Amino acid sequence: MIALLQRDLRLAIRAGGGFGLGLAFFLIIVVLVPFGVGSDSGLLAAIAPGILWVGALLACLLSLDRIFALDHEDGSLDLLATAPIPLEGVVAMKAAAHWVTTGLPLTLAAPGLGLLLNLPAAGYGWLAASLALGTPALSMIGSFGAALTVGLKRGGLLLSLLVLPLYVPTLIFGAEAVARGIDGRDTGTPLLMLTAITLAAMALLPFAAAAAIRINLR
Amino acid sequence: MSSLWEYANPQKFMRTSSVLLPVFSVAAAICLGVGLVWGFFLTPEAENFGSTVKIIYIHVPAAMMAINAWVMMLVTSLIWLVRRHHVSALAARAAAPIGMTMTLIALITGAIWGEPMWGTYWVWDPRLTSFMILFLFYLGYIALWEAIENPDAAADLTSVLCIVGSVFALLSRYAVNFWSQGLHQGASLSLDKKENVADVFYIPLLFCIAGFVCLFVALVLLRTRTEIRARRVRAMLARERMA
Numbered sequence: 293m294i295a296l297l298q299r300d301l302r303l304a305i306r307a308g309g310g311f312g313l314g315l316a317f318f319l320i321i322v323v324l325v326p327f328g329v330g331s332d333s334g335l336l337a338a339i340a341p342g343i344l345w346v347g348a349l350l351a352c353l354l355s356l357d358r359i360f361a362l363d364h365e366d367g368s369l370d371l372l373a374t375a376p377i378p379l380e381g382v383v384a385m386k387a388a389a390h391w392v393t394t395g396l397p398l399t400l401a402a403p404g405l406g407l408l409l410n411l412p413a414a415g416y417g418w419l420a421a422s423l424a425l426g427t428p429a430l431s432m433i434g435s436f437g438a439a440l441t442v443g444l445k446r447g448g449l450l451l452s453l454l455v456l457p458l459y460v461p462t463l464i465f466g467a468e469a470v471a472r473g474i475d476g477r478d479t480g481t482p483l484l485m486l487t488a489i490t491l492a493a494m495a496l497l498p499f500a501a502a503a504a505i506r507i508n509l510r
Numbered sequence: 511m512s513s514l515w516e517y518a519n520p521q522k523f524m525r526t527s528s529v530l531l532p533v534f535s536v537a538a539a540i541c542l543g544v545g546l547v548w549g550f551f552l553t554p555e556a557e558n559f560g561s562t563v564k565i566i567y568i569h570v571p572a573a574m575m576a577i578n579a580w581v582m583m584l585v586t587s588l589i590w591l592v593r594r595h596h597v598s599a600l601a602a603r604a605a606a607p608i609g610m611t612m613t614l615i616a617l618i619t620g621a622i623w624g625e626p627m628w629g630t631y632w633v634w635d636p637r638l639t640s641f642m643i644l645f646l647f648y649l650g651y652i653a654l655w656e657a658i659e660n661p662d663a664a665a666d667l668t669s670v671l672c673i674v675g676s677v678f679a680l681l682s683r684y685a686v687n688f689w690s691q692g693l694h695q696g697a698s699l700s701l702d703k704k705e706n707v708a709d710v711f712y713i714p715l716l717f718c719i720a721g722f723v724c725l726f727v728a729l730v731l732l733r734t735r736t737e738i739r740a741r742r743v744r745a746m747l748a749r750e751r752m753a
Contacts, residue, residue: 436674440654440670440671443658444657444658447657450653453646453649453650454654454671456646457682458674458675460643460686464682464686465685465688468689485688500674503666504670507667508663510663
């Protein structure tokens, strides 16, 4: 399983595209928002937590269809499915690799982009913390969506339709944690809920995703 | 002793549903006719609501059926995954567009009602927002059914999506509650509380709800029958090509 993780990471980094693309997309979203809503710094500060979370979510979405599609095309997914390790483990490792190549860079880059949106100083720590806790859930939910659509030719659009409603709770708790942190209110509840979603997604969704892959490979 | 699972046999289902379909259709027409006419013309106007309150006769039953349809899809999806009865999967497929339409009706009548009551068609209130999310779930579910060609694989995948979606729909419901406190009033009906709507409105509302339930059952039966027939036609065409 560790070898699989390493393989996926190497592929993501060497094949270019996927790795930097999510970050660039995140940057683009953050740059576009002030053009859309005006450059009033008070307004930007007010919407910064939400925009940063939505941006991270969309950047994450962008790379989801790569999780299984490439392996499905060249047939290595069939090999992985018949490998001695359980398919659930394969899914979990794929999701982990996706998180390391998109969620982790997004978490690290978000405070820098917060600067562009005039995020209040109290929010930086909470932004990083909420993204660190929430993005694994995004990767895991996303790999479930990717598993559902893996055999489809035009899976990308359908994937976003399937996955975005599932992202709603994560987004709400994530953005709420940052907003509360800025106001100096108690951030315990949203962060705990975010952690709960992430842990539950990691515990349960590999089974659903593996079931979907088995159906698709049948 | 007959078992419920006999109805998993498409032939038996077709025979039984051909009897039940007219019964439910007529029942739906009667209940809806009585409830709507009574509700629209024979009830007094409510204090501080005026005549706009009468949209309740469509709004509340539609909203109830929007959720119940998803629950029904969850049950039929589970039956399909466990016992592999095709009728069950087809019933889930048949129910999805009806549930989506009910959600849309609830959203639109709610908007029409919201304008005079709250002065706005839409607010990001927990109840409204969770219905919007439910609508998105229906869209995704239907899109997945349409996207996959192999009917058994489609039934399997949509069943998995329905189960995962149910968990997240529930989670979203409470997440949006947490996210903002809204304008929407509490539930208008409940069995144990005395806070129901006034009696004059209550009885026609019950008629309307019964009518919507019958309408839903009739539509699901009709659409399931259509799905079964469509699948037979496909099987016959395939056999013809083989010959």
